[in-house]
Amino acid sequence: MRSIAAAVQAGTLTAEAATAACLARVAAREDAVRAWAFLDPELALAEARERDRTGAHGPLAGVAIGVKDIIDTADQPTAYGSAAYEGYRPAWDAPCVALSRQAGAVMLGKTVSTEFAFVAPGKTRNPFDPGHTPGGSSSGSCAAVADGMVPLAFGTQTAGSIVRPASFCGVVGYKPSYGTLERAGIKVLSGSLDTLGVITRDVRDAAHAVAVLARRPALAVPDVALPPRIGLFRTSRWDMAEAATRQALDRAVAALAARGVAVREVAVPGWFDELFAMQDIVMGWELMQALAHERLVLAERLAPKTLALMAEKEAITLADYDAAVAALAPLQQRFHALIGDLDALLTPAAPGEAPAGLGSTGDAVFNRAWTMLRVPGIAVPAGLGPGGLPVGVQLVGRLGDDARLLAAAAFVEDSLAA
Amino acid sequence: MRSIAAAVQAGTLTAEAATAACLARVAAREDAVRAWAFLDPELALAEARERDRTGAHGPLAGVAIGVKDIIDTADQPTAYGSAAYEGYRPAWDAPCVALSRQAGAVMLGKTVSTEFAFVAPGKTRNPFDPGHTPGGSSSGSCAAVADGMVPLAFGTQTAGSIVRPASFCGVVGYKPSYGTLERAGIKVLSGSLDTLGVITRDVRDAAHAVAVLARRPALAVPDVALPPRIGLFRTSRWDMAEAATRQALDRAVAALAARGVAVREVAVPGWFDELFAMQDIVMGWELMQALAHERLVLAERLAPKTLALMAEKEAITLADYDAAVAALAPLQQRFHALIGDLDALLTPAAPGEAPAGLGSTGDAVFNRAWTMLRVPGIAVPAGLGPGGLPVGVQLVGRLGDDARLLAAAAFVEDSLAA
Numbered sequence: 162m163r164s165i166a167a168a169v170q171a172g173t174l175t176a177e178a179a180t181a182a183c184l185a186r187v188a189a190r191e192d193a194v195r196a197w198a199f200l201d202p203e204l205a206l207a208e209a210r211e212r213d214r215t216g217a218h219g220p221l222a223g224v225a226i227g228v229k230d231i232i233d234t235a236d237q238p239t240a241y242g243s244a245a246y247e248g249y250r251p252a253w254d255a256p257c258v259a260l261s262r263q264a265g266a267v268m269l270g271k272t273v274s275t276e277f278a279f280v281a282p283g284k285t286r287n288p289f290d291p292g293h294t295p296g297g298s299s300s301g302s303c304a305a306v307a308d309g310m311v312p313l314a315f316g317t318q319t320a321g322s323i324v325r326p327a328s329f330c331g332v333v334g335y336k337p338s339y340g341t342l343e344r345a346g347i348k349v350l351s352g353s354l355d356t357l358g359v360i361t362r363d364v365r366d367a368a369h370a371v372a373v374l375a376r377r378p379a380l381a382v383p384d385v386a387l388p389p390r391i392g393l394f395r396t397s398r399w400d401m402a403e404a405a406t407r408q409a410l411d412r413a414v415a416a417l418a419a420r421g422v423a424v425r426e427v428a429v430p431g432w433f434d435e436l437f438a439m440q441d442i443v444m445g446w447e448l449m450q451a452l453a454h455e456r457l458v459l460a461e462r463l464a465p466k467t468l469a470l471m472a473e474k475e476a477i478t479l480a481d482y483d484a485a486v487a488a489l490a491p492l493q494q495r496f497h498a499l500i501g502d503l504d505a506l507l508t509p510a511a512p513g514e515a516p517a518g519l520g521s522t523g524d525a526v527f528n529r530a531w532t533m534l535r536v537p538g539i540a541v542p543a544g545l546g547p548g549g550l551p552v553g554v555q556l557v558g559r560l561g562d563d564a565r566l567l568a569a570a571a572f573v574e575d576s577l578a579a
Numbered sequence: 580m581r582s583i584a585a586a587v588q589a590g591t592l593t594a595e596a597a598t599a600a601c602l603a604r605v606a607a608r609e610d611a612v613r614a615w616a617f618l619d620p621e622l623a624l625a626e627a628r629e630r631d632r633t634g635a636h637g638p639l640a641g642v643a644i645g646v647k648d649i650i651d652t653a654d655q656p657t658a659y660g661s662a663a664y665e666g667y668r669p670a671w672d673a674p675c676v677a678l679s680r681q682a683g684a685v686m687l688g689k690t691v692s693t694e695f696a697f698v699a700p701g702k703t704r705n706p707f708d709p710g711h712t713p714g715g716s717s718s719g720s721c722a723a724v725a726d727g728m729v730p731l732a733f734g735t736q737t738a739g740s741i742v743r744p745a746s747f748c749g750v751v752g753y754k755p756s757y758g759t760l761e762r763a764g765i766k767v768l769s770g771s772l773d774t775l776g777v778i779t780r781d782v783r784d785a786a787h788a789v790a791v792l793a794r795r796p797a798l799a800v801p802d803v804a805l806p807p808r809i810g811l812f813r814t815s816r817w818d819m820a821e822a823a824t825r826q827a828l829d830r831a832v833a834a835l836a837a838r839g840v841a842v843r844e845v846a847v848p849g850w851f852d853e854l855f856a857m858q859d860i861v862m863g864w865e866l867m868q869a870l871a872h873e874r875l876v877l878a879e880r881l882a883p884k885t886l887a888l889m890a891e892k893e894a895i896t897l898a899d900y901d902a903a904v905a906a907l908a909p910l911q912q913r914f915h916a917l918i919g920d921l922d923a924l925l926t927p928a929a930p931g932e933a934p935a936g937l938g939s940t941g942d943a944v945f946n947r948a949w950t951m952l953r954v955p956g957i958a959v960p961a962g963l964g965p966g967g968l969p970v971g972v973q974l975v976g977r978l979g980d981d982a983r984l985l986a987a988a989a990f991v992e993d994s995l996a997a
Contacts, residue, residue, distance in 0.1 A: 235872070249670045256871035263875050340904075343868035344770065349763035376868075376897060450761035450794075453674035454653070457681050479794060483979075486758075490908070561901075 162224055162312035162366040166265065169212075169223030176223035180209035180267050183225040186310045187269075193291055195284040196305040198230040199237050200270030208236075209267045220373045222265035227272040227305045227314030227360075231298075233346040234258055234268060241348045242274035242283055242298070245455065245462035255346025257315060257357060260374050269311050272301030275522060277452060278317055278350050281464030282522050287329060289550050293515040296326025297522025299360065303330040306360045307551075313370055314360040319350045319444055321511075321528025323358045324555055327540035329515035329523065331551025333574075334360050335367040338561050339535035341375050351447040353486070354440070354532050364541060364571040371563070379564050382571045389504035389569035391417065392427035394557070396508060397434035401526050403513030405546025406554075412543050413507060413554045416576035424507060432495055436530035439485040439492075443533065445474035446482040489533070493560065496534050500559055505569035510555035514546040527555065537563045539570045543577055580642055580730035580784040584683070587630075587641030594641035598627035598685050601643040604728045605687075611709055613702045614723040616648040617655050618688030626654075627685045638791045640683035645690040645723045645732030645778075649716075651764040652676055652686060659766045660692035660701055660716070663873065663880035673764025675733060675775060678792050687729050690719030693940060695870060696735055696768050699882030700940050705747060707968050711933040714744025715940025717778065721748040724778045725969075731788055732778040737768045737862055739929075739946025741776045742973055745958035747933035747941065749969025751992075752778050753785035756979050757953035759793050769865040771904070772858070772950050782959060782989040789981070797982050800989040807922035807987035809835065810845035812975070814926060815852035819944050821931030823964025824972075830961050831925060831972045834994035842925060850913055854948035857903040857910075861951065863892035864900040907951070911978065914952050918977055923987035928973035932964040945973065955981045957988045961995055 168174035184202045191197060205225070212223065228234055231241050233251035240246040253259075258268060273283035275298040285300040287293040288308040295304040299316030306314050307330035316323040318336045327334025335358050342357040349355060361367040365382045372380035393414065395402070402410075414424045449456065449471065455463060456471055500506060509527040516523055531538045537560070540553040556573060558566025586592035602620045609615060623643070630641065646652055649659050651669035658664040671677075676686060691701035693716035703718040705711040706726040713722040717734030724732050725748035734741040736754045745752025753776050760775040767773060779785040783800045790798035811832065813820070820828075832842045867874065867889065873881060874889055918924060927945040934941055949956045955978070958971040974991060976984025 235876075246670055252664055252667045253872040254876070256868050259872040259875050260868070263871075340770070343767075343865070343871070345767035345869040346872075349761075352758070352762065447761070450674050450678070451763040453681075453761070454671040454677040454764075457677050458653075458672070487979075561905075 162361055163369050165224055165312060166220060166222045170218045174223060176209040176212040176267055177206060179223040180205055180225050180269065183269055183311055190308050190310065193286065194288050194304050194308050195286055196272055196301040196308065196310060198240060198271045198273045198301060204236065205267055205269045212265055212267060217265050219263065219265035221261055224266045224313055225269040225311045226261055226266050227270065227302050227311045228258060228268055229299055229302050229315045229317060230271040230274045231278050231317060231348040232258060232315055234271065237268065237271055239271065242276045243463065245459040253346060256343040257374055264373050272305055272314055274298050275300065276464050276467045277348055278319060278322055279467055280470050281466040282519055286519065287515045293517050293550060294329065294519055294522050296329035296515060298322035299326050300522060302360045303327050303332055303334065306332045306362060312362060312366065316358050316360050317347060318356050318358060318532055319354045320440065320532060321525025324528045324538050324540040325511045325523055325525055327360055328510035328553030329551065331542045332360055332362055333364055333367050334358065334540040335371065336538045337371055337563050338537045341563065342371065349451040351444040351451065353443050353447060356532065364539065364567060364574045368567040380567060382567050386568050386572040386575060388420065388422045389572050390502060391422060391424050391569060392503045392506050393424050394427045394506040394508045395429060396527060396530065397429050398526050401512050402509050405513035405552045406509045406511065409543035409552045409554050410507065410509065413573055413577060416579065417573065420576045420579065427499065427506060430499060432492060433530065435488065436492060436533045439488055440529040440533035442477055442481045442485040445477045449474050493534055496536065497559060504565050505556040505558050508555050508557055510540040510553040514548045514550035514552050531557050536560045537566050539566065541570055541574050580779055581787050583642055583730060584638060584640045588636045592641060594627040594630040594685055595624060597641040598623055598643050598687065601687055601729055608726050608728065611704065612706050612722050612726050613704055614690055614719040614726065614728060616658060616689045616691045616719060622654065623685055623687045630683055630685060635683050637681065637683035639679055642684045642731055643687040643729045644679055644684050645688065645720050645729040646676060646686055647717055647720050647733045647735060648689040648692045649696050649735060649766040650676060650733055652689065655686065655689055657689065660694045661881065663877040671764060674761040675792055682791050690723055690732055692716050693718065694882050694885045695766055695873065696737060696740055697885055698888050699884040700937055704937065705933045711935050711968060712747065712937055712940050714747035714933060716740040717744050718940060720778045721745050721750055721752065724750045724780060730780060730784065734776050734778050735765060736774050736776060736950055737772045738858065738950060739943025742946045742956050742958040743929045743941055743943055745778055746928035746971030747969065749960045750778055750780055751782055751785050752776065752958040753789065754956045755789055755981050756955045759981065760789065767869040769862040769869065771861050771865060774950065782957065782985060782992045786985040798985060800985050804986050804990040804993060806838065806840045807990050808920060809840060809842050809987060810921045810924050811842050812845045812924040812926045813847060814945060814948065815847050816944050819930050820927050823931035823970045824927045824929065827961035827970045827972050828925065828927065831991055831995060834997065835991065838994045838997065845917065845924060848917060850910060851948065853906065854910065854951045857906055858947040858951040860895055860899045860903040863895045867892050911952055914954065915977060922983050923974040923976050926973050926975055928958040928971040932966045932968035932970050949975050954978045955984050957984065959988055959992050
């Protein structure tokens, strides 16, 4: 991605040619992958030619972006992954889209999301095996980047919707600290949790994109990352980690050791497991409010799986919700103390390889606690599992110190590639 | 408002008759007040008849609501107070609208907002004197409730956009604790500050409406409010308080004393004034992101005042923003200690009466610090100023303890009416 922007800036590549290459890949592979909710090649090429015409050579010059379908676009339909909003056309671009265009990017199309970024899967398949889920809710974004259709895509995470599908698809999925990227123009699921992030092929691309869009140049990672201090954190749900994930973590630890970084294990404190129930309660209570119109007016057009899980959330009480909200700040402080002088925690990104079947996008068990804490997390590809599908590891950092996390993640990535 | 709902529930009033009464008032007065951005009498009556037909007698049965024009509605246009979005029709109702309809209310129309709830005024006049501003950004909502056109209207506050116009119009304006009411479907100005609230004619109506919509029954205020502990807090900007506001506070203190409540003054700590710069920085940095499409694509169609103030915000630095965000939690803790065992602080709602002229909606100096702290605040009418226009006082409470604030505000209101 950075190489594309650099070439377009240097005049050795046009935005049109870069976009055409993406479209060629889509044409060859979309029947199998089904990553796109909407894609009009002529519209994308017209935008690319407009970039070339105006010479707008910003930091994302010529970069084709896949925009998750829960993100508003003025020139393309936005259906929020739902039949209930099929063909809907918002009046604006969400800020992340508007700022990307200003930076020189081209919106290639809208990528498949689960319905409202909740649980009902879309049509996307795992590019490595069409019988397996790509993960979700950012299904199309992860599949499209994994398959070489676009170098950058937007994802959002409320439970595990960036990091988990990135791990399943063998790409980088970066969920910044809560609040880093503006969320206006993005369908709300849970205001306390929803986080906009990016999917890319390497850590430095993810850092570059968010540095540009959040106006935080310090997030960019230098070419040579310094050896980080990293702790291994198995979480309180380690029994859910399959062989693929355990082996991926072992590979990461070994690769770091080979470059002189000793990973020490950090014990899992008793309070950590409280975060799971908290995340479930906060998400459930808030989505019942945020999706009020859908629940009350559009119910007949929603997926059965959406309705079934909404019905379950009716049982959440106000007392439970208030207790969960009140518990957050103290647990954030405890986490800050736990991570201590480490740059990042190394932890599972997903239970294992992408599960077989398309009826579920997999389990967010290794993501939900981090989303609740609002801390940044990033999935880094770590080879293939026993089934031949990709598996990632996750690095987690301190709230608001994404630069430190990204540098550590880049070092892990470099080590695994060495 | 509660009496309307009770009568409709009891079958002694129809939603249609209640709505028709509101429409009659609009017909008589809209030429002078100009509170409405959109109002279709037939559409409102049709919704009312539908309520009567289905016998949906919820806790807001037959209550006609004015919906601030930055809040999405599926059956009415939503222009966000801007010529750039004239005639735009969203695909959904914002949750606050959907939940109101479910509770039996009727959406009378869309009320005038400043452009994007920022600074460029709309067409609304103060119902007490058409040469004076109604305040903003919730201009039409406050004017419509003040003029008897609706018993309930939605407002939003990012700086002082509920409490200030409520004070100028002689109505109750309640900004709940940040996060109390869901904000999905509401145009984002500043995600860290934007708060949805309500405008009503008395405190118990405001408490009832938010209790219903936030699913927090404990917010409802009993008919007999107990004597509260209240401190007088002049803020660090007391020199901005005009005679009208000083006298209103004096009246409130005297009314409380007459009912046996001694108001003691709370000294203003040095840190309090830091909140003003923080609010300005957080709002300015965030709105430049949230309104990216408007700023980058729609600039030619925006009000000059919007563009001019946006241009000023370009100067805010990331370092300033991060420092402001980091300063919030410690100041929230200090405020919690400051309020101590008091139920509420009594403090100005606005500098004075509504200023003459329609070119500005007035100064949010007595609101911005509270919005930054995310604490609940409520304007309570406190008579007329020397110029014959209304002036309110503000009660401010602890974050998340809105029930205590509302009970205290109801006691103040009762005392002033005694």
